[in-house]
Amino acid sequence: MIEPKQARLLPHRNVPDEVIHNILSRLSPKPLMRFRCVSTYWNLQITESHFKSHRKFLLSDISLYALNGENVYSSVEVPSPFENGHWKNAFVIGTLYGIVILALEKAKALQLILYNPLTREARKLPDPPRSCCISARERHAYGFGYGYEATPDDSKIVIGYNQLSCDCSESANEYEYDSDGEYISDSKYCHVFSLKQGSWTTPKTDFGCANISQAVGVFLNGYLNWLSGYRGSKIIVLDVEEMKFSRMGVPDGTNESSRLGTLHRRLCIVNKNKTGFIVWVLNIERYLHKEWLKRYSFTIGIERDYHCLDTICILEDGRIVLMDFKSLHLIFYDPSKGSQNIFKCMASFTTSGIEYVESLASPSDICRYI
Amino acid sequence: MSKKTLTLMSKDKQLFNIEEHLAVQSVTIRNMVKEDGASSVIPLPRVDSETLALVIEYLNRQQAPEEDEDYVKKFVDERGEIPTLLELAQAALDLDIKKLMDAACMKVADLIKDFTLEEVREALRIENDRTPEEEKAIRDEFQWAF
Numbered sequence: 001m002i003e004p005k006q007a008r009l010l011p012h013r014n015v016p017d018e019v020i021h022n023i024l025s026r027l028s029p030k031p032l033m034r035f036r037c038v039s040t041y042w043n044l045q046i047t048e049s050h051f052k053s054h055r056k057f058l059l060s061d062i063s064l065y066a067l068n069g070e071n072v073y074s075s076v077e078v079p080s081p082f083e084n085g086h087w088k089n090a091f092v093i094g095t096l097y098g099i100v101i102l103a104l105e106k107a108k109a110l111q112l113i114l115y116n117p118l119t120r121e122a123r124k125l126p127d128p129p130r131s132c133c134i135s136a137r138e139r140h141a142y143g144f145g146y147g148y149e150a151t152p153d154d155s156k157i158v159i160g161y162n163q164l165s166c167d168c169s170e171s172a173n174e175y176e177y178d179s180d181g182e183y184i185s186d187s188k189y190c191h192v193f194s195l196k197q198g199s200w201t202t203p204k205t206d207f208g209c210a211n212i213s214q215a216v217g218v219f220l221n222g223y224l225n226w227l228s229g230y231r232g233s234k235i236i237v238l239d240v241e242e243m244k245f246s247r248m249g250v251p252d253g254t255n256e257s258s259r260l261g262t263l264h265r266r267l268c269i270v271n272k273n274k275t276g277f278i279v280w281v282l283n284i285e286r287y288l289h290k291e292w293l294k295r296y297s298f299t300i301g302i303e304r305d306y307h308c309l310d311t312i313c314i315l316e317d318g319r320i321v322l323m324d325f326k327s328l329h330l331i332f333y334d335p336s337k338g339s340q341n342i343f344k345c346m347a348s349f350t351t352s353g354i355e356y357v358e359s360l361a362s363p364s365d366i367c368r369y370i
Numbered sequence: 371m372s373k374k375t376l377t378l379m380s381k382d383k384q385l386f387n388i389e390e391h392l393a394v395q396s397v398t399i400r401n402m403v404k405e406d407g408a409s410s411v412i413p414l415p416r417v418d419s420e421t422l423a424l425v426i427e428y429l430n431r432q433q434a435p436e437e438d439e440d441y442v443k444k445f446v447d448e449r450g451e452i453p454t455l456l457e458l459a460q461a462a463l464d465l466d467i468k469k470l471m472d473a474a475c476m477k478v479a480d481l482i483k484d485f486t487l488e489e490v491r492e493a494l495r496i497e498n499d500r501t502p503e504e505e506k507a508i509r510d511e512f513q514w515a516f
Contacts, residue, residue, distance in 0.1 A: 015494055019459045022475035023482075031483040033515035037505045038487055039496050119512065 020045065029066075029118045029358075047360060057321070058100055058117055059312070059330075059345070059353040060090035066117050067330075087111075091216050092352050094146025096155060096366050098359025103144050103159075110142075112157065112193070114363035114370065117356070123363040123370045128159055128191045129200050145217030145224040147240040155366070156240060157193040158217070158224060192243065198369025203243040212236075213256040216352050220262050227260045227269070235260065251280040251292035261314035268295070270311045270320060275299060277311070277320075279335070300333055300340055312353045321353060376403075377411045378426070384419040385411065392429045397466035416464055421457040424449065428470055442473040452481060452493045 024032065024045060036043040059065045089105040098118065104111045112125040143160040193200050213232045217224040224238040225248075232255045235248040250258070253271045261268050267282040269292070276299035280292045300309070300322065308326035315321060315332075322331040323345065330345035364370060374390040376399070394400040402412060414422060433441045446455060455474045462471035482490050487505075491498055509516055 015456055016460055016463060018463050019456065019471075019475060020494075022459070022471060023479045026476050026479035027483055030515045033508070033512040034487070035490060036508050036512075037500055038490050038498075040499050042496070043500070043504075043508075 029120075033119075056117070056358055057315070057353060057355050058092055060092050060102070064090065064102075064117065065345075090352075091144055092354040093144045093157060093216055094155075094219065095354055095356040096146075096152055097361045098357055099361055099363055099366050100354060100356055101146055101157060110159070112159075114367060116359070116361060116363060118358045119360055119362070121362055123367075125157075125193060125367070125370060126198075126200065128193070129202060142215055143212045143217060143226045143228070143236075144215055145219065145226070145238065147217075147219035147222070147224045147238075149222065149241040153196065155195045157195070158190060158238065158240075159193075160190045160212075160226075190243075195367040198367055205243050205245060213258075214260055218260045218262060218267065220265070220267055225260055225267060227254070227258060232256045232258050248290065249292075251294070253278060257310065259311035259313070261311075263295070263314055263318060268314065270314065272306060272309065272311070274306055276306070279320075296335060298333060298335060298338070300331060313355070315355050378422060379411050379413045380417055380419040380422040381415050382419050384422070386419075386422055386426050388426055388429060395429055395467060397468075399465065414461070414464065417461040418457065421454070421461045424454075424458055425461050425465065425467070425470070428467075438469075442469050443476075446470075446473045446477045450477065450481065452478060455481075456494070 020042075024035075024042075027035070032046055036046050057067045059067065087104040087106050091103040091105070093101040093103055093112075095101065099114050099116050102113045102115055104113060110128065112128075113122055114125065115122045143158070145158040145160075146155065147158070148155040189202060190205055191200055191202050211230065212226050212228040214227040217226045217238070219225075219240075222240055224240060226236045226238075227250070228234060228236050232250060235250060237246045237248050238244070239246070251269060251271065253273060254269055255271075257272050259270045261270065263279070263281055269280045271278045271280065276297055278297040279295045281295045283291045283293045285291065304324060305326055308324055310323050310325065312321040312323050312330075318335055320333045320335070322333060323329075324331060328345050329342050332341040334340065375387050376390050376393045378386045378388060378393070378399075380386070390403065394403060399412060417425070428442075428445055431441060431445075446458070449455065449458065455478050459471055459474040459478070462468075462474060482493060485493065487498075490496070
């Protein structure tokens with residue numbers, strides 16, 4: 001028999017670890033950080049094991065939103081990295097060890113920020129060597145990218161832009177186009193920030209393209225890929241080690257609304273037509289022969305207006321994140337089950353999103369010069 | 371052929387009958403049925419009768435698949451007491467019923483998120499072994515969270 005006094009000290013039963021884990025995994029960062037004070041065990045769970053596989057999805061528009069992609073009930077508005085955090089547009093360029101790299105488009109400048117959405121720690125990177133103004137219309141002249149040579153320890157952030165955008169011309173008609181549908185521009189710059197060196201360089205290379213239809217490039221196996229050209233007619237490929245650009249063709253039906261991504265370590269494109277979506281993957285055969293193969297097609301309900309649907313990104317597990325700008329629904333489509341999770345989204349102007357793994361890393365852990 | 375029935379026994383030795391095709395939503399029971407046909411009574415030594423009655427109610431639900439998510443949510447919402455939810459989560463863990471486990475944990479998370487530290491400890495029966503210094507260090511480092 002347990003004495004009454006002892007019975008009070010001993011809980012009727014300890015809550016099993018699995019249950020604690022499951023509960024913690026559903027909490028947003030704020031209570032989670034606070035609950036590190038609950039007990040030593042909770043602190044360990046929260047700081048160590050818990051975050052290792054905690055995948056989140058960050059959406060940006062004029063605010064930032066962190067979502068747990070498996071459980072659509074919890075979406076958290078992440079405070080701006082800076083107090084006076086107004087921006088016209090935010091691009092999520094990449095992620096490393098739980099830190100996301102953001103490009104914030106402000107009135108007359110572009111700011112690059114390393115941000116941990118969990119701890120809310122933010123650091124500004126040094127400004128690119130040549131600052132230039134951007135207007136909303138011309139922002140497609142920008143290309144952003146994050147990639148690395150051999151290992152993430154030598155990561156680089158790439159910004160490519162077109163000198164023309166500095167003129168802030170009133171009408172697009174004033175631009176001249178070449179036979180490829182490309183803006184003709186005197187100078188297309190490419191600035192590269194090395195996180196290891198903590199400094200910017202401007203390699204002697206032509207960014208190669210002015211009209212990029214997907215501002216954030218897709219990194220895969222040492223190459224950054226941007227969908228670009230007139231109506232998404234080609235892909236510009238940057239060899240991150242050599243800093244050399246090349247071009248690649250796109251599958252049929254690709255246009256400026258297509259979305260480039262990766263699917264199981266292969267480059268893929270999600271194309272939209274009037275009735276549905278088609279997913280293509282790039283097959284690289286022997287002798288580096290490249291070929292786009294149709295992987296599958298899908299629809300997401302007849303009641304939806306496909307003009308108002310945009311692909312936001314492709315998650316690592318193969319799910320596709322779509323935004324319906326008419327009904328303001330964010331849709332997680334799972335091709336393996338043919339199922340979809342839908343929920344109301346606050347980020348109504350979202351243009352980009354990224355999947356990241358939560359950590360307690362500090363921005364200075366990935367770039368010690370800031 | 372009549373539907374096959376299984377008998378589950380709670381830790382306080384109460385017996386519950388449930389049709390096999392419903393019971394096998396529990397991965398644990400499904401595996402037992404596969405192995406030995408589970409002709410005899412299946413003992414659940416960590417689940418009390420009150421909780422087991424709830425689990426049975428959940429397993430017996432007649433829901434169209436597309437309404438199931440809402441049903442599970444509503445099911446735990448209506449049993450919104452933390453001790454009940456924790457028992458339910460543990461039963462769902464032992465019986466390996468993922469949906470129920472997730473929904474119960476989600477509900478607990480939702481309930482405790484605005485609790486004070488002391489309230490969390492009380493609700494989840496946790497002993498405070500943090501020193502004031504440790505607590506202060508975290509408060510200082512993560513001011514935004516407090």
